Amino acid sequence: MDNPCQQNDKENVSPDLDTKRKDYLEWRDYFMSVAFLSAQRSKDPSTQVGACIVNDENKIVGIGYNGMPNHCSDDDLPWARKGNWLDTKYPYVCHAEMNAIMNKNCSSVSGCTIYVALFPCNECAKLIIQSGIKKVIYMSDKHKENDCMIASRKLLDLAHVEYTQHIPKHRKIVIDFDNINARHK
Ligand SMILES: Nc1ccn([C@H]2C[C@H](O)[C@@H](COP(=O)(O)O)O2)c(=O)n1
Numbered sequence: 199m200d201n202p203c204q205q206n207d208k209e210n211v212s213p214d215l216d217t218k219r220k221d222y223l224e225w226r227d228y229f230m231s232v233a234f235l236s237a238q239r240s241k242d243p244s245t246q247v248g249a250c251i252v253n254d255e256n257k258i259v260g261i262g263y264n265g266m267p268n269h270c271s272d273d274d275l276p277w278a279r280k281g282n283w284l285d286t287k288y289p290y291v292c293h294a295e296m297n298a299i300m301n302k303n304c305s306s307v308s309g310c311t312i313y314v315a316l317f318p319c320n321e322c323a324k325l326i327i328q329s330g331i332k333k334v335i336y337m338s339d340k341h342k343e344n345d346c347m348i349a350s351r352k353l354l355d356l357a358h359v360e361y362t363q364h365i366p367k368h369r370k371i372v373i374d375f376d377n378i379n380a381r382h383k
């Protein structure tokens with residue numbers, strides 16, 4: 199007798215639902231996406247950066263984005279890029295890498311990898327080195343020629359911290375809540 203719960207009618211079996219997915223997110227795209235999702239929390243009007251720290255078991259141990267320090271209202275501090283230095287965001291804003299390291303949910307990030315949207319500046323390179331992070335995976339190196347980035351590479355090289363540009367396998371990753379809601383109705 200046919201079991202009504204068992205989908206054994208060949209015509210009703212969708213090959214896509216019986217076979218392991220092939221287009222799932224591989225680890226690197228996944229962690230870089232987490233960094234980019236975190237960047238969406240940033241209130242910086244011009245550049246939103248996210249960072250995600252991962253241990254050698256592929257577990258996320260820290261996430262951060264660029265923003266003003268804790269207890270310093272981001273309504274009271276400037277977000278400008280130009281003008282008197284003290285009236286710009288630069289002396290105040292905490293970089294994504296710093297926040298990811300400070301937000302760590304384990305005792306140490308030694309030996310971990312940090313995924314970050316932009317190549318780390320020299321100040322973040324120092325934090326990365328001191329925290330024991332061993333690998334930087336970045337998406338963009340658009341300020342490559344700046345002195346800060348030259349200093350950063352010098353420090354990372356001396357400290358034997360590897361850095362690699364991420365080449366995504368998935369060209370586009372979309373979270374479409376409307377579509378998700380429609381499919382779950
Ligand atoms: N690796 C980086 C590079 C930059 N940031 C932050 C710092 C600022 O909030 C913003 C850069 O501003 P811009 O000069 O492009 O207006 O991005 C970071 O968190 N991590």
Ligand SMILES: [Zn+2]
Pocket residue numbers: 293295318319320321322323
């Ligand atoms: Zn930085």
